[in-house]
Amino acid sequence: MVPLALRQEPWLGGHRIVMLEPRRLAARAAARRMAHLLSEPVGHTVGYRTRLDTRVSAATQIEVVTEGILTRIVQRDPTLDDYALVIFDEFHERNLIADVGLALALHTRRLLRPDLRILVMSATLEGTAVARLLDDAPIIASEGRQYPVETRYQPLAGTSRGRADHARLTRAVSTTILEALEDAPGDLLAFLPGTAEIHRTLQHLDSAIVPANTDVLPLHGMLRAEDQDRAIEPSRPGRRKVVLATSVAETSLTIDGVRIVVDSGLARRPRFSPRTGMSRLETTRVSRASADQRRGRAGRTAPGVCYRLWDETEQAMLLPFAPPEIVEGDLAPLMLDLAVAGVADPTDLAWLDVPPAAAWNQARELLAQLEALDDRGFPTAHGREMAQLGMHPRLAHMVLRAMLMKCGSLACDLAALLGERDPFGRASATGTVLDRGVDLRDRLDALRGRGAHTPHADRRTLDRIRQQARSWREQLHLADSPCDHGAAGRILALAFPDRVAQRRAGQASRYVLRSGPGALLPATDQLGAEPWLVIAESDGRAPEGRIYLAAPLTDNDIRDAFADQMTDVDIVEWDEETGIRARSERRLGAIVLTTTVVRAPRPELVAAALGDAIRRRGLAILPWSEPAARLRHRLAFLHRHDSTWPDMSEAALTEALLEALRAHLATVQTAEALRRVDVGGALMDLLDGAQRAQLELLAPMRFVAPTGSRMPIDYSDPDAPSATIRLQELFGCETTPAVFGNRVPITLHLLSPAHRPVQVTRDLAGFWRTSYFDVRKEMRARYPRHSWPDDPVAARPTTRTRRKG
Secondary structure (H helix, E strand, C coil): HHHHHHCCHHCCCCEEEEECCHHHHHHHHHHHHHHHHHCCCCCCEEEEEEECCEECCCCCCCEEEEECCCHHHHHCCCCCEEEEEECCCCCHHHHHHHHHHHHHHHHHHHCCCCCEEECCCCCCCCCHHHHCCCCCCCCCCCCCCCCCCCECCCCCCCCCCCCCHEEEEHHHHHHHHHHHHCCCCCCCEEEECCCCHHHHHHHHHHHHHCCCCCEEEECCCCCHHHHHHHHHCCCCCEEEEEEEECCCCCCCCCCEEEEEEECEEEEEEEEEEECCCCCEEEEEECHHHHHHHHHHHHHHCCCCCEEEECCCCHHHCCCCCCCCCCHHHCCCCHHHHHCCCCCHHHCCCCCCCCCCCHHHHHHHHHHHCCCCCCCCECCCCHHHHHHHCCCHHHHHHHHHHHCCCCCHHHHHHHHHHHCCCCCCCCCCCCCCCCCCCCCCCCCCCCCCCCCCCHHHHHHHHHHHHHHHHHHHHHHCCCCCCCCCCHHHHHHHHHHHHHHHHECCCCCCEEEEEEEEEEEEECCCCCCHHEEECCCCCCCCCCCCCEEEEEEECCCHHHHHHHHHHHCCCCCCCEEEECCEEEEEEEECCEEEEEECCCCCCHHHHHHHHHHHHHHCHHHHHHCCHHHHHHHHHHHHHHHCCCCCCCCCCCCHHHHHHHHHCHHCCCCCCCCHHHHHCCHHHHHHHHHHHHHHHHCCCCCCCCEEEECCCEEECCCCCCCEECCCCCCCHHCHHHHEEEECCECCCCCCCCEEECCCEEEEEECHHHHHHHHHHHHHHHHHCCCCCCCCCCCCCCCCCCCCCCCCC
């Protein structure tokens, strides 16, 4: 093992090696393996530190740590004086803790410890980018010893990958396990996405004919250490073992005797939504790197076989690597850790992947709401205290503030409950599917050994929760407090102020969160009639996420906890029939607490409401008189040919008119008053003095015919203004009338004596020379008593309909 090979290096100079492992199980296993190789107990030369378990001594030279322990070490001692080497094992998993730890270690080396050595290890990571991050560090590849592993593809029929039907999945895994035990020798390791699937598979195998000499064991992070050890240790002589595991067994662990792997191809990953501020576990397809890691478990000690429950086509479609947690995870813990370490801006550090801006901003807002950061992004005294507790910032804030309310012990219980798997979860440790409601108070009762649901709760999970809560109480020197579980909602709201939710009026079990999204309880849940909830766990789906854990609040709780966060908002809206409607709302975020009708809204709000209505429905909402519409067309024509004139497009004109009409709109209260708005006057107000003077010259409303008639010009087509006129009124006129300084000819719609169209032209001279004679022939036949001269250019124009005599 690498740390053992390096522990005698002279450059260590008596300092320690610290190695970061991504999981508690892996950290303990790695430390025990190295101690075993030295024939020593854990805690002597090799020790480990995890959240709930520490085994180190003054003699320890190699520390295996996890769960943010390295971050805590850096915060206590930014120079890392006790350590000469920091090792990041299984770095390909790219969890948030490893990324933060590497960024902080590089920061320490750059500013304080140029002698600090950093080693990144992985079985599947493409190392070029990491080497570049480490100042072009050398890459050392070791093939190791790997026995051949046969791969057999057995696709899961009728299942959408990543959204597998749980019953079909566990049946297929169980069937494949039974087949594999008959076909191949050795122990078997099966990978399933989560504990629920593990327990269902255990049930299937319990009811099937498993060989009598075979033990079936679960392996996941929520098991007690002794149960995890039992799954890892070699089988007894004459017996075989089937281990049903989550991704925890994918790396770092060698389960002696495993020669068969059954891979579901699925994993469960947390995904954070900046929109909802919530993380939820999603079942996803594994990456190719993960699939290769799982397959490799079958060839560690002898040749083996791997059964993949997908086909080779799907194998080619797998992502090369899973997305790093830093681009999908909740960044609030990271941001607080960095702030306490003296880093307010993530760009000050070197990252393989820079934290996304949206999630970073969400984390900053949350930490400010939790009073952990000041306006500059620096940690407050409260924030530093929160960071020392080693829990999520929400929970740390809850515990510290609850202590001031003499409810610290209750807060520790709640924090421990929320940090572990639900003891009333969808599947218990024995495989029993439970549905005990979402009320956290019932979990508190079970934790204290009382309540109707206690006999059905997962005792091992409850033991872990009690142990963690007890550890925090000891750390904070807390005795049992008089606070009973009735205060759970009030205490929980300290951790989740953004997840306070109000029941929708007249709708049981449906809630709206303070942050905006909806949330839904199961129809039969006892909390469905509560007016207020604080939601600790939800799937965060749109439009209504399902609530998994919550506690009720009272109106008094809301007033006491959030009085200083309530806002008064004036709402002014335009109604097409009645006009302006105004109200004042007292709000807690998106939740409306009270509503009051406002009789005389502020003028600027009235103008804004009308402006919103105009933007939403378009300029047609304004009273466009015929002269105003014609003026808009004239100005649009002028803008088309000279961009210095106002833009009459819908978007540009909307904003221009709203500005021009602002004072007038502020006085409009009714639909009738809106119909009196002078839109034409507002259009003229958009012109400067020179433009007003030129308007009639460049875009006259009419042109004068040779007969003296003033014919209206239609500018609705800005490329081709037009006019309609009887053909005979243009006799003697050889030049086409034009506008815009005689640069744009008018399109002439020529009419018969009966005012029917006979020709359209923009070239009057050409018309007289050519098409006129065809028209003349037809018109003479139809209107013989009218004048149809042989030479229209020499003829006198006339408005008369018939020839004299």
